[in-house]
Amino acid sequence: MSDSAKPQTRYLKDYAPPPYAVSAIQLRFELFEESARVTSTLEMQRQHRQDEAGQTPLMLDGHDMTLHSVTLDGQKLDTDAYIVEPERLVIANPPERFTLEIVTSSKPQDNASLEGLYRSGDMFCTQCEAEGFRKITYYPDRPDVMAPYTVTIEADKARYPTLLSNGNRIDGGDLPDGRRFAVWQDPFPKPSYLFALVAGNLGCLRDAFITQSGRRVALELYAREQDVAQCHHAMAALKKSMRWDEERFGREYDLDVYMIVAVGDFNMGAMENKGLNIFNTKYVLANPDTATDSEYEGIDSVIAHEYFHNWSGNRVTCRDWFQLSLKEGLTVFRDQEFSSDIVSGPVQRINDVRVLRSHQFPEDAGPTAHPVQPDSYIEINNFYTNTVYNKGAEVVRMLQTLLGRDGFRKGLDLYFERHDGQAVTVEEFISAMEAANGRALTQFRLWYVQAGTPQVRAALSHDAASQRLTLTLRQSCPATPGQSFKQPFHIPIATALLDQQGQAIPLRLVGESNAAPAPTERVLELRATEESFHFDGVAQMPTPSLLRGFSAPVKLDAQLDNAQLAFLWAHDSDPFNRWESGQEYATRVMLGLVAARARGDSLNLDENFVDAFRACLQDDALDPALRALALTLPSEGHLMERMTLADPQAAHAIRSFVRAQLSVRLEAELLTAYHAFRVAGAYRYAPLDAGRRALRNLCLDLLLAGQDSAAETLALNHYHNADNMTDRLAAITPIIHGGLPHSDKLIADFYIHCASSANALDKWFSIQASAPLPDALPRVRALMTHQDFSLRNPNKVRAVIGAFCGGNPVRFHDASGAGYAFLAEQVLALDAANPQAAARMVALMSRWRRFRRDLAELMQKQLQRILTQDKLSNDVYEIVSKSLNAPADD
Ligand code: TRP
Ligand code: ZN
Numbered sequence: 001m002s003d004s005a006k007p008q009t010r011y012l013k014d015y016a017p018p019p020y021a022v023s024a025i026q027l028r029f030e031l032f033e034e035s036a037r038v039t040s041t042l043e044m045q046r047q048h049r050q051d052e053a054g055q056t057p058l059m060l061d062g063h064d065m066t067l068h069s070v071t072l073d074g075q076k077l078d079t080d081a082y083i084v085e086p087e088r089l090v091i092a093n094p095p096e097r098f099t100l101e102i103v104t105s106s107k108p109q110d111n112a113s114l115e116g117l118y119r120s121g122d123m124f125c126t127q128c129e130a131e132g133f134r135k136i137t138y139y140p141d142r143p144d145v146m147a148p149y150t151v152t153i154e155a156d157k158a159r160y161p162t163l164l165s166n167g168n169r170i171d172g173g174d175l176p177d178g179r180r181f182a183v184w185q186d187p188f189p190k191p192s193y194l195f196a197l198v199a200g201n202l203g204c205l206r207d208a209f210i211t212q213s214g215r216r217v218a219l220e221l222y223a224r225e226q227d228v229a230q231c232h233h234a235m236a237a238l239k240k241s242m243r244w245d246e247e248r249f250g251r252e253y254d255l256d257v258y259m260i261v262a263v264g265d266f267n268m269g270a271m272e273n274k275g276l277n278i279f280n281t282k283y284v285l286a287n288p289d290t291a292t293d294s295e296y297e298g299i300d301s302v303i304a305h306e307y308f309h310n311w312s313g314n315r316v317t318c319r320d321w322f323q324l325s326l327k328e329g330l331t332v333f334r335d336q337e338f339s340s341d342i343v344s345g346p347v348q349r350i351n352d353v354r355v356l357r358s359h360q361f362p363e364d365a366g367p368t369a370h371p372v373q374p375d376s377y378i379e380i381n382n383f384y385t386n387t388v389y390n391k392g393a394e395v396v397r398m399l400q401t402l403l404g405r406d407g408f409r410k411g412l413d414l415y416f417e418r419h420d421g422q423a424v425t426v427e428e429f430i431s432a433m434e435a436a437n438g439r440a441l442t443q444f445r446l447w448y449v450q451a452g453t454p455q456v457r458a459a460l461s462h463d464a465a466s467q468r469l470t471l472t473l474r475q476s477c478p479a480t481p482g483q484s485f486k487q488p489f490h491i492p493i494a495t496a497l498l499d500q501q502g503q504a505i506p507l508r509l510v511g512e513s514n515a516a517p518a519p520t521e522r523v524l525e526l527r528a529t530e531e532s533f534h535f536d537g538v539a540q541m542p543t544p545s546l547l548r549g550f551s552a553p554v555k556l557d558a559q560l561d562n563a564q565l566a567f568l569w570a571h572d573s574d575p576f577n578r579w580e581s582g583q584e585y586a587t588r589v590m591l592g593l594v595a596a597r598a599r600g601d602s603l604n605l606d607e608n609f610v611d612a613f614r615a616c617l618q619d620d621a622l623d624p625a626l627r628a629l630a631l632t633l634p635s636e637g638h639l640m641e642r643m644t645l646a647d648p649q650a651a652h653a654i655r656s657f658v659r660a661q662l663s664v665r666l667e668a669e670l671l672t673a674y675h676a677f678r679v680a681g682a683y684r685y686a687p688l689d690a691g692r693r694a695l696r697n698l699c700l701d702l703l704l705a706g707q708d709s710a711a712e713t714l715a716l717n718h719y720h721n722a723d724n725m726t727d728r729l730a731a732i733t734p735i736i737h738g739g740l741p742h743s744d745k746l747i748a749d750f751y752i753h754c755a756s757s758a759n760a761l762d763k764w765f766s767i768q769a770s771a772p773l774p775d776a777l778p779r780v781r782a783l784m785t786h787q788d789f790s791l792r793n794p795n796k797v798r799a800v801i802g803a804f805c806g807g808n809p810v811r812f813h814d815a816s817g818a819g820y821a822f823l824a825e826q827v828l829a830l831d832a833a834n835p836q837a838a839a840r841m842v843a844l845m846s847r848w849r850r851f852r853r854d855l856a857e858l859m860q861k862q863l864q865r866i867l868t869q870d871k872l873s874n875d876v877y878e879i880v881s882k883s884l885n886a887p888a889d890d
Helices: 227-250 292-308 323-340 345-364 384-421 426-437 445-449 560-571 574-601 607-617 622-631 636-641 649-665 667-676 687-705 709-721 725-737 744-752 758-769 775-782 794-807 817-835 835-845 853-867 874-885
Strands: 018-031 036-044 058-061 067-070 088-091 097-106 116-120 124-129 147-156 160-167 169-174 179-190 195-198 203-208 214-225 255-265 275-279 455-463 468-476 490-500 520-528 530-536 544-548 555-557
Touching: 018 195, 067 088, 124 255, 124 794, 147 160, 147 195, 147 214, 160 179, 179 555, 203 227, 214 227, 227 255, 227 292, 227 323, 255 292, 275 292, 292 323, 292 687, 292 725, 323 345, 323 384, 323 426, 345 384, 345 574, 345 622, 345 636, 384 426, 384 445, 384 490, 384 520, 426 445, 455 544, 468 490, 490 560, 530 794, 544 560, 560 574, 560 607, 574 607, 574 622, 574 636, 574 649, 607 622, 607 649, 607 667, 622 687, 636 649, 649 667, 649 687, 667 687, 667 758, 687 709, 687 725, 709 725, 725 744, 744 758, 758 775, 758 794, 775 794, 775 817, 794 817, 794 835, 817 835, 817 874, 835 874, 853 874
Parallel strands: 018 147, 214 255, 255 275, 455 555
Antiparallel strands: 018 036, 036 097, 058 088, 067 097, 116 124, 124 195, 147 179, 160 195, 169 179, 203 214, 455 468, 468 530, 490 520, 490 544
């Protein structure tokens, strides 16, 4: 790419308020098969004078459209009265107040970016976050410009009987030529990124919700007519979310109608457009034959997430995109708390931490690492990251831990009260927390501006004579791009000390009065680089249980040995730490085997580990869902993170070895548990049933890891007896991934089960693309020629390319480099149509420096090859150039 074509970087420090405000916007959409014509009428006022000449040019963002006319206060402007640049429209010096009418058109049917106005199947829909509105019309497309919208949609009556936009429908009717119109008005001023429009021939599931103050809200869930029957779970999730937000946070819905539309082609999970959410079908449609238990849970959490945005995002929005975590981190935290209440607290927490560890920690340690509040970006779409979302949620969670639930609630109430109807910054959020609690959070703010995952080391010393225990905590944080030195963070460390029976002992800090009983768990606040905490009345050296519930997003080294880890795995009263200890124990055992393999030693799985695993499997006091999590071995990705240089072949070989060993050595116990956890009756999604299925299916999976034919028969029966997707998938995954004899037959049979549902087909594709077999890549290429595959559909791209490159490490990282060449080829093909999707795929190679030298070089070559292409999007350019240029990985 030539220097002049290099994309620009945007900086938070350059923020300036908008020179013009929009007090009202009217949009008229005339939708046709070949084009869409948009008439936008803006009421604008100058906010202040800007340049030295006393002029304030009006600059409206816009691209990929045809401009037909510009009319100012009723006067159609000559083409020399404005300038059309590639990405904006400039009017040099408009009056202080004026009405501007702009007519543009575009071709939605050719818009493959899934941003702006586009077509998905037979319908028209929009996606405007973050900067998609500028592909619909020229506009100050930034979140701090808020306006009330009135939207008229006109379309062919037979093809598009359903015409939707934000707010309330205030008019509608027939037009000449078999056309029809609808008018929508949204009384809440909003930024352009929350605008939405849908036109199609859609079925609708209707229900209603009575708010806490007694208002009736119509609930409407739109999907293709044949899919409406699959919307019931989503509707129930919506009602639960609405009630929960009232009860937990006092937040009530504001409009008279809440609409959700399911679309098949969508870049992300869903979008919180005011009163008119647009959802990827994956997060709306479900029935037992198409969706797994975890997909039912995914629907609950995404429905809740988008609903919660109505307050954390829409009523109070972001001043600029550097503040993205203000709405996303907070809303993820809110949806996690919701799920935790409806599933099981510890199960939810463990799953959330798994996501953080497997995606955010690596991001934070790689070349695209950035703070929760980034200070610069080239393409904002690249910043919808695990850091902004999931680490952002952890930061909000720490606030709740530090302030207590009530203090946090007070802070949130004050935030909404102060800023309702405004576009604000992270700073305003923290200030509200401080003001409501009378507590300074100065050091805490560093969590928003310093990237990288802090490391905490803990050491215990015990003095028997004085019965005093000292816990010393020491923190550090590795350098990240652009940030070589870090100041110490303010880290809440939930702590307990366990005696030999696993009982948490009272924690009395030295100097504290002993009038009241001391708590058995305390949140210690680490602020300095190193701090010691002293406890009195500790008779014997205890086993520490630190960072309980994962009280901070850090890497903890508690310096425990395997025996202590096994003890905590069996006895810790904090369910999160029970899981954590088992994972750490397994990781160490596996890394030991990786080292043995490298030395050429024979491999032997430690009997103590097998015993601890058996004890956990048979611990009937442990809820099945938790047991399933506690018995899931750390992933190959997790092992690779812990190697000096990641070796995918070694990680795969060792994880397979351990699974096979457990299979053989615990065959009888696994079989017993497999039979014991059968779920009686017909399938229905329910958390308790899902937990039993998870444990039972884990046993089945391990039984098959021994590759014996009796186990395959068991799995075949499991498959044929299954009345749901969860069990079917659990039965065939080990057969297909193990390349067992019945594999091909099952692939063919499973296809028949999936053929009528796009979401089910995604699983049919991905189960094959993620099979760690020698011919994986040719299979993937063949799948891409399948009639049901399309490079234009992000769900299919994720199901095949994503499942292979992100979910099949041993084959993607093949020493030939063929996997990398394949990814580069797909990224370039995708980039021309859908840059957002292309950038997400190319990021799978961004941490190339972490890998074995031969692999690293092959990845680097492919990244360099991509960078030499002429027409790269900003999205791909940013990820690739940062990946190649950033200093060495941790
Ligand atoms: N705000 C959406 C959410 O988190 C995210 C989103 C949906 C999005 N579609 C997008 C972000 C397209 C960027 C581009 O719920
Ligand atoms: Zn969101």
